[in-house]
Amino acid sequence: MRMIWAFMLAATTPACLATASAHSESEHAEHDDDDDHDPLPEVAAERVARVHLLNKEDAGEPTEVLGIIDVHTKSGEQDRALQELRVRAAALDADAVVGVEFHHGEHGGEATHLSGTAVRYRDLIGGRHYEVIGDLDVRAPMGHERQALHELQARARDMSADLVIGVHFEHGEGGDGPLRVTGKAIQFR
Amino acid sequence: MRPALASLCLALVGCVVGEEVPPPRVVPVVAEAPITSPPATTESIPLLQVHHMDRPTEVIAIFDIHADMGHENDALAELRRRAAAVGAHAVLGVEFHHGEGGDEPTHLSGIAVRFIELEGGE
Numbered sequence: 001m002r003m004i005w006a007f008m009l010a011a012t013t014p015a016c017l018a019t020a021s022a023h024s025e026s027e028h029a030e031h032d033d034d035d036d037h038d039p040l041p042e043v044a045a046e047r048v049a050r051v052h053l054l055n056k057e058d059a060g061e062p063t064e065v066l067g068i069i070d071v072h073t074k075s076g077e078q079d080r081a082l083q084e085l086r087v088r089a090a091a092l093d094a095d096a097v098v099g100v101e102f103h104h105g106e107h108g109g110e111a112t113h114l115s116g117t118a119v120r121y122r123d124l125i126g127g128r129h130y131e132v133i134g135d136l137d138v139r140a141p142m143g144h145e146r147q148a149l150h151e152l153q154a155r156a157r158d159m160s161a162d163l164v165i166g167v168h169f170e171h172g173e174g175g176d177g178p179l180r181v182t183g184k185a186i187q188f189r
Numbered sequence: 190m191r192p193a194l195a196s197l198c199l200a201l202v203g204c205v206v207g208e209e210v211p212p213p214r215v216v217p218v219v220a221e222a223p224i225t226s227p228p229a230t231t232e233s234i235p236l237l238q239v240h241h242m243d244r245p246t247e248v249i250a251i252f253d254i255h256a257d258m259g260h261e262n263d264a265l266a267e268l269r270r271r272a273a274a275v276g277a278h279a280v281l282g283v284e285f286h287h288g289e290g291g292d293e294p295t296h297l298s299g300i301a302v303r304f305i306e307l308e309g310g311e
Contacts, residue, residue: 053247053248054246054247055240055242055245055247055248055302056244059307060245060307061307075255076253076255078253082248101241101282101300102251102298102299102300103284104296105286109289112298114251
C-alpha cells in the first residue's frame, strides 16, 4: 500500500506532517538501517540545480516533508557533501532543503554531518480547520532518519490523526547522539 | 498578491489542543534574484556560532579551514576571505576544533549564506 508522508512546513512554524510518502513502505523497509550507505541516485543536473538550500526551517510557504537527509563525509569533503545533499533532495523530487546545518566532527578524523529536511511546496491543509490531538516526539539513532519519520507517522496513525504539523528535525549532538523528530498530530474537523 | 507572512506565523505558533484556524494560503517562493543587500566586505561578514538566523538565508557553500596550531587568526581571516569570495553575507554555525595532540591541524568550519527574500514579504 502506498503510504503518504506529508509534513507541512509553513511560515515560521516547523511544519505539519500528514500521512503520505513518496516511497513505498516496502522500499523503506529495505533500507531502514542503511541511510548512510544508500548509493547516490542519478538525477539530472538541471533538476539538482533547482533545489534550494535554505538555512531556516521556514520555506516561506506551506511545504510537504519528503525526507530527512544527513550526509556524512570526511573532513575536507564539504563540497561533495553539499552536492550530495542536493542530489538526494532532488531524487526525492524536493523543491528545497530547509533547516540546513553543518556539524564538523570533534577531530579531523571524525565524519562531518550536513543535514536538512527535504520538502516540496504543497499546501496539505488546504484551508481546512483542524484540532490538535497530541504531541509527537521520536528519537532514533543517528543514521535512522527514515525510521524516525516512519515512527512519527505510525504514532500519528495510532491516534487516528490526519496530519502532523509543526514537524521539526534535530540532528543529534556529536558524532553519535540520537536524532529527534517532533510534531503535532491533528485531525481535520 | 500574497498575505503577509506575519499572519501565517500568528496562526500556527503555539498550537495546543483545541480548534485551530488553518493558516492563510500563501505562495511565496525563493526569489530568483536573491540578494537583498550588497555583498559584504571581507571585514564586515559576520561569523556566527548560531546555526540559524531569524531571516531567510540560502546556503551557498560550506567551509572547513584547516590551519596549523597557533594560526587560529589566520584561519579566521581565511574563513572571511572565502566567504567574501563566494558572495556570502554571513557564515553560520561556526565551529572551532582543536587538533588532537600537538601537531594536528585545527579546524574552523561554517556554512556560508546569502540573505534572500521570500515572496510574501518576510
